[in-house]
Amino acid sequence: MLSRVQFCVRAAFLAVVGTFVAQAATLEKLSMDQLSQNATSIVRATVAGSYTSVINSTVYTHYTLRIAETWKGVAANEVLVPGGTSGDLRQVFPGVPQLAAGSEYVLFLWKSSATGITHLVGLSQGLFQVDRQQDGSALATRAKIGEMMLDASGKKVADSAVTMVLTDMRSRVRIATSTAVTK
């Protein structure tokens, strides 16, 4: 353990092993660059509506998107998130975000070549709400995520909320995707 002399040079962000459990969902933490590079498309869009379907026994909620901008790839006109009600069957998956009709988001999307389903990259990590400010600018934000987050080596890492000026985010995404190395 840490000696009292040594302690101050060690920070609690050191990787943690051994004794943690997952949340309802288990996530790998992705940086903005990783989000951008792993996404097959990135759009700014407003949620126009939603409906559900059952795919391989899983209920998915399809959120249809009214695309305002496409930052990467071919714009997908809907994103699917697991969970929802279809007929008399209702599925709940804690940790899965719910989108609000009429709200504006930046969505980092990933289409599975195996299933054809368009997902959010990293669940809530790939979803930023866009809020217009009084000065006409816009902020893209996501809240701190309470789910279990691991780094690429499987060690637990902390999350924190993300807030970016929308134009800065767009620039960041363009830089990241112009030099993208897909994970």
Add this chain to the structure above:
Amino acid sequence: MALAALALPAPAYYHFIHYLNGASVPEKFDLAALPDKTVTFFVSENGPVAFSSTDTFNSVVSQLRQAVNVWNGVSTSDLRVAFGGLENTSTLQNTPGGDIVFEDLPPGLLGYGGPSSLATPVTGGANQFVPIRRTAIHLNRNLRLAPGPSYNETFFMTAVHEMGHSLGLQHTFTSATMSTATTRATTLSRPVDADDIAAISILYPNAAFARLGSISGRVTMGTGSAHLSSVVAIRAGGAAVSALTNPDGTYRIDGIPPGQYFVYAHPLPPDADIYGPWNADGSVAKSSGPSNALFYPGTTNLANATPLSVQSGKTLESINIGLTSRSFVAIYDAGVYAYFNNNTVAVKPAYVNMLSGAATVVAAGVGLGANGSAPGLNVQFLGNSARIDDGGIRPYQANGYTYIALDLGFNLFAGTGQQHLVFSTPNFLHVLPAGVILTRQSPPSVASVTPNGDGTLTITGTNWNADTQLYFDGLPSGIVSLSPTTGSAVVTPPAGASGQRATITAYNTDGQNSQFIQAATPVTYAYGTAAAPVITSISPSSLAAGSEAMVEINTAGFTFSPGQVVVGFGTSDIVVRRVFVLGPNRLQVNVSVAPGAALSNPDASVISGFQMATAVSGFQITPAQPGAPAVIPVFSNSQPGLTGTYAGALVTVNGTNLTTPGTQPTLTVAGQPVTIAQASATQLLFQIPAGLPTGPATVALNNGVVSAPVVLLNIDTPPAQITQIQTGSGVTVDGTHPARAGETLNIVLAGFFPATGTLLTGQSQVSVGGVLHPALSLTPVSGSTWQVTIVLNGPEQFGQNQQVVVYLDGRSSLPVSIPVARADGTFAPTAVTGTDGSDGSETPQP
């Protein structure tokens, strides 16, 4: 406050709750719809497609089986959880169950899980619920990504946590397995805590759950009610148990082990990730929002908090707390870290060896400090095992974050285990259950593994205890011998798969394991290569819906050993009741096919250790046969107070269509005709033939018209025999020398337990006249003869013929009768009235 008899437990809100018709209605499995109250989990036959270097699908399955066993082992829950092998996800299944599937998940998503419910609640007055129809755990098919590899404790605990969700549990804030990421302290050695046990038991309570205690009350916020505040009962050095408040602020915490507790109410953190509760129209019922946090009766100062005494089977009522609304939650997501390997590895919660002298741990969390300072922050432990030294709260800044170094001191005479931390500022209180785990040892390690040539292995390491477990990937080895002093053990490894390289991990019961310090370079064992095991025959290979039957399975390439084999039929419509190992490649299993089973051709799979074989679509469910007899192979000793189905025992068995009007049923056991003492369409009473050897015996019934499928009855070992009862002064108890109230009795039993074995007193009880007495000592006499000592200090029954039965792990001895007198030697009977108004003569259940 007031004490009241325990009422029926009401759901707490860390379940999936619906507000319907003024009631709180949870989502849960309908036990009546489950065979043997058992929900079965299956792994998709389409397993992961990518593994890390030493990982295998067999190892993945072994960890998932272990996770199933965790939830199956909650003794206060009526829900049983089983592993059903591999499944084809297209197999039609009508019985509720659980699926573990591996999918092409998007980058950044490693797994998720939750229940699928019918949108329509089952109505039943106060016991309404929304039935879970199916439940699923989705994992990434690429196990090169976290939480893989599967031998990591992380993978196992992920499975346990996700399975908890799928059984109906949401997040809690007590450091239990179902806690959010920042407040959890469970490990493979202690995979569920009191809060998890309470949560599952509230949904599926059995009689034992009522023996725990409860606390209820109301939390207000200003002049209104606090909705969705978390209320926690916590005791020093022990577990925390919690509940969330109702819309009217009321709460009820059930499942609290008896003891002294503090109670506090706190707001949910912003990242609590609680789903619902939902109103009848499907909308989410809003919480009352952020507030302060207070100990009962309404203080942030632990010294002013009132401890409460929780008693078995009682409810402490009116434990009310008044909170104040705030604009935000000032402190949350706190965690404490300890460091190992020359400070290169951090472990959370902080495991601290209190024998290593003073220690420093590091706390982090939202609101604890900023810019390298933490003005007004105070930190203290609940209880006296550990303390923060004077000047020992030292904030600092690193990489843009603020951390709090905590210098600890210890009371070496106090207990170890989980220690709770209380963080407070002038404006806020935050309690972190189990932030520090005190130990008296450093983490264990594994140094080497060497084959001994006889199938056993010698493993060496450090910091082991007598009860250290040595795991090969996800399965424990059989300990032949273990010396903590020399750090050496001889073990029998679980049966390995061809070419498997298993990671060896040492687990101590204090929660530490060797991966704390050896995650990067674990010791592994290579099993060598062998032919892949296969299933060669299944007979019968089809059964009708509603059947109870024995199925024989023959295989090649396995090395079965009793207790290590799992058989699954790939559908929740079939439950395996019991597996009998007849040889290294021969099994017989009792199976039950649900009456409403879907017609299907499910997979059949056999798993032994890490060995696994699957017969794809190897079994068939055919249409039900109306009127066909079915013997449910659960045999019970019919004599009051006795257990076991040994040769000569009088037993009952239930079933359907066991008799046909106007005919006589016939029955054989192991081929021997048996006289049926009593018979009805649903129950038979018969005596097991004397002289039958122990082990499985076939039971064949003809109901007078049709033969039922054969099932297996396990002939138990003969029960122990009481050979002598003496008083503590050496007087043999007999017709002229009664045992007297208050006396010590030494009971000698033949055939009780092997002389070389070790017994704990908690394993044995003695019933005298129907009154249970704990064993005070268990002493080997010779051979398998032992002496059990008790004191007649209970509410004794007096008379000339009081039945004495000694139980060992619930198994009864043969009974004897002795006279039991009052202390003055008289026999006047005692009128005993139970709390339910009965005469108190009910047979005790050990």
